[in-house]
Amino acid sequence: MTRELIERLLKGDRRALARLLSLVENGTPEGMEALRRIHRFTGQAGTVGITGATGSGKSTLVSQIAKEFHRRGKKVGIIAVDPSSPFTQGALLGDRVRMQELCQDEDIFVRSMASRGALGGLAETTMDAMALMDAFGKEVILVETVGAGQDEVAVVQATRTTVVLLTPGTGDDVQMMKAGLMEIGHIYVVNKSDREGAPGLTQQLNHVLSLAPSKAWNPPVLNTVATTGQGIAPLVDAIQRHWKFLAESGLGAADNRQRIRHHVLSLVQQKFLQHTLARLRANGTLESLVNAVTRGELDPQSAAEKILDNLFAPSKTQPSN
Amino acid sequence: MTRELIERLLKGDRRALARLLSLVENGTPEGMEALRRIHRFTGQAGTVGITGATGSGKSTLVSQIAKEFHRRGKKVGIIAVDPSSPFTQGALLGDRVRMQELCQDEDIFVRSMASRGALGGLAETTMDAMALMDAFGKEVILVETVGAGQDEVAVVQATRTTVVLLTPGTGDDVQMMKAGLMEIGHIYVVNKSDREGAPGLTQQLNHVLSLAPSKAWNPPVLNTVATTGQGIAPLVDAIQRHWKFLAESGLGAADNRQRIRHHVLSLVQQKFLQHTLARLRANGTLESLVNAVTRGELDPQSAAEKILDNLFAPSKTQPSN
Numbered sequence: 001m002t003r004e005l006i007e008r009l010l011k012g013d014r015r016a017l018a019r020l021l022s023l024v025e026n027g028t029p030e031g032m033e034a035l036r037r038i039h040r041f042t043g044q045a046g047t048v049g050i051t052g053a054t055g056s057g058k059s060t061l062v063s064q065i066a067k068e069f070h071r072r073g074k075k076v077g078i079i080a081v082d083p084s085s086p087f088t089q090g091a092l093l094g095d096r097v098r099m100q101e102l103c104q105d106e107d108i109f110v111r112s113m114a115s116r117g118a119l120g121g122l123a124e125t126t127m128d129a130m131a132l133m134d135a136f137g138k139e140v141i142l143v144e145t146v147g148a149g150q151d152e153v154a155v156v157q158a159t160r161t162t163v164v165l166l167t168p169g170t171g172d173d174v175q176m177m178k179a180g181l182m183e184i185g186h187i188y189v190v191n192k193s194d195r196e197g198a199p200g201l202t203q204q205l206n207h208v209l210s211l212a213p214s215k216a217w218n219p220p221v222l223n224t225v226a227t228t229g230q231g232i233a234p235l236v237d238a239i240q241r242h243w244k245f246l247a248e249s250g251l252g253a254a255d256n257r258q259r260i261r262h263h264v265l266s267l268v269q270q271k272f273l274q275h276t277l278a279r280l281r282a283n284g285t286l287e288s289l290v291n292a293v294t295r296g297e298l299d300p301q302s303a304a305e306k307i308l309d310n311l312f313a314p315s316k317t318q319p320s321n
Numbered sequence: 322m323t324r325e326l327i328e329r330l331l332k333g334d335r336r337a338l339a340r341l342l343s344l345v346e347n348g349t350p351e352g353m354e355a356l357r358r359i360h361r362f363t364g365q366a367g368t369v370g371i372t373g374a375t376g377s378g379k380s381t382l383v384s385q386i387a388k389e390f391h392r393r394g395k396k397v398g399i400i401a402v403d404p405s406s407p408f409t410q411g412a413l414l415g416d417r418v419r420m421q422e423l424c425q426d427e428d429i430f431v432r433s434m435a436s437r438g439a440l441g442g443l444a445e446t447t448m449d450a451m452a453l454m455d456a457f458g459k460e461v462i463l464v465e466t467v468g469a470g471q472d473e474v475a476v477v478q479a480t481r482t483t484v485v486l487l488t489p490g491t492g493d494d495v496q497m498m499k500a501g502l503m504e505i506g507h508i509y510v511v512n513k514s515d516r517e518g519a520p521g522l523t524q525q526l527n528h529v530l531s532l533a534p535s536k537a538w539n540p541p542v543l544n545t546v547a548t549t550g551q552g553i554a555p556l557v558d559a560i561q562r563h564w565k566f567l568a569e570s571g572l573g574a575a576d577n578r579q580r581i582r583h584h585v586l587s588l589v590q591q592k593f594l595q596h597t598l599a600r601l602r603a604n605g606t607l608e609s610l611v612n613a614v615t616r617g618e619l620d621p622q623s624a625a626e627k628i629l630d631n632l633f634a635p636s637k638t639q640p641s642n
Contacts, residue, residue, distance in 0.1 A: 032622055035620065035621075035622055036620045036622050036623060037620075039614075039617065039619075039620030039621065040617040040618075040620075042617075043617060253615075256615065257611055257615055260611050260614050260615055260621065261607065261611045263621050264607070264610065264611060264614065264621050264624045264625050264628070265594070265597075265598075265607075265625075267621055267622060267624075267625035268594075268597060268625045268628050268629060269590060269593070269594055270625075271625055271626065271629055272590070272593055272597075272629060273586070273590055275629070276586075276589060276593075277586075286582065286585070286586075289585060290578055290581050290582045290585060293360075293581050293585065294574075294577065294578055294581055296360065296361045296363075296364065297361075298360075299356065299357045299358075299360030299361075300356075300360065300581065300584050300585050300588055301353055301356055301357050301588060302357060303585045303588075304585050304586075304588035304589045304591075304592055305592065307585070307589050308589060308592055308593060308596070312633070
């Protein structure tokens, strides 16, 4: 079944893409098998991560960017990630629905994700979803997320180009600037630039960026009004300029290696944990160690080491430490 | 040196506590050794996690709770966690300084943490810091964090009692309610209750909570004005009532086991990753596999499996799968 689904995916069948995204998101063996098989068809898509506070007009902006790429003849996919909702999924459903509506006429594939993968983080699941869209034939993949927590930063950093979105007149933006977003953006966008505080915020951003040490790529600050489409074409120009820069400087290849290294190590950790849990459940070790820690007879560090010794035991007579 | 520091810690020496917190936060071997040795002196402190949006008056409220516990004869420690800042640490420094000032006269120990541990998550580092404060002799430990991301939720859930703070007239609060905070709180607090929208927000919270299935503990909604101290005593009453409930129902012991289980498994993962990275760096396996994935000759899943096979190799002739 996986084989047939993959064949359909590679031929550009949207339903096969939707089905495989679900299989991957749910951590099924079929999904994992699909990821294995499609890997050699990936690596071509240009990817963009877009983050900003709620209420910054992000969904509208992302829709506009998607449409502009579409006008430039690109096949576009959108992944909307909502990591702030570990319990009630779908908190931002309204936004997603609006985005879906904005994009439905133009063959722009939109996918929402609110959950981590079976065992991995949200960034890993996002990478897997991007791989599927890439193999499907999407040439541009936009990943949208909310806020500036560690999860959100990990998500946008799984893409080539990070766009940080701010809006005038919201305290949130100062908060985001403080919270480290000034270090991660390749492009800064002041949306709702028809509002009063826009020139001030733009100036402030330029000032903060000017304090950073000069780099090979100096992040531009752009102005948009997503609702009218103003400034969208220059923004898409800047994204394409950044991709060109990455390709020509060789930094793109280095970034890519770094992402792959991180992804492989995450998978190692996931698989190890799966293996460990299965084994510990089977032999009851975990519960007896937890009991000992609860009673204060053993500390958590030593309990963890006993588990590792046990796992690696057959291969060693001495714990390697 | 560790032994002497621990002796001083157990005698209530503040400088020893500060030094050990740094050693643990930086993931040093001395810190790990200290955690091992103090484990049997922990488990007594009552712990409270407090989360709310920025601007909700959280630092002031936490200071007031600390002072009220102090008035009730308890030794109090505060851990202020700032997970939203993976890059520039200390974004909320101003708040922390204010809190420190509020608490300095009353022997309330305040510690700020902005970084994850060496390899573990912020929740794990917070648990370690709580263990040190507990062994030091703090009877009440307040853990404060901002927002409702996965990191923040993990941090507050490392404590016995989760207090969720909201303020009238901020869209943030609706966002937080949507984002799943209605499932994690044991106590809800409407701060700045002298403001216009307070009765409405209180009513709204009570309504949302009334929709949840009835449980053994039904979270109360309390009103405070942290700046004047109004409502603080009833809030501290509610926290103590929750602790009593946990003790009498046996749910506290079950929660504690669950936290210990999670902590031990996190440590297993950390230590495994450390071991793996050291070995992979030594033999160059990781780089050659990353190269193969980059060239599309190997998929990330298979690369991860090769690494695991390699690690467990001496003990098996067949990969167990």
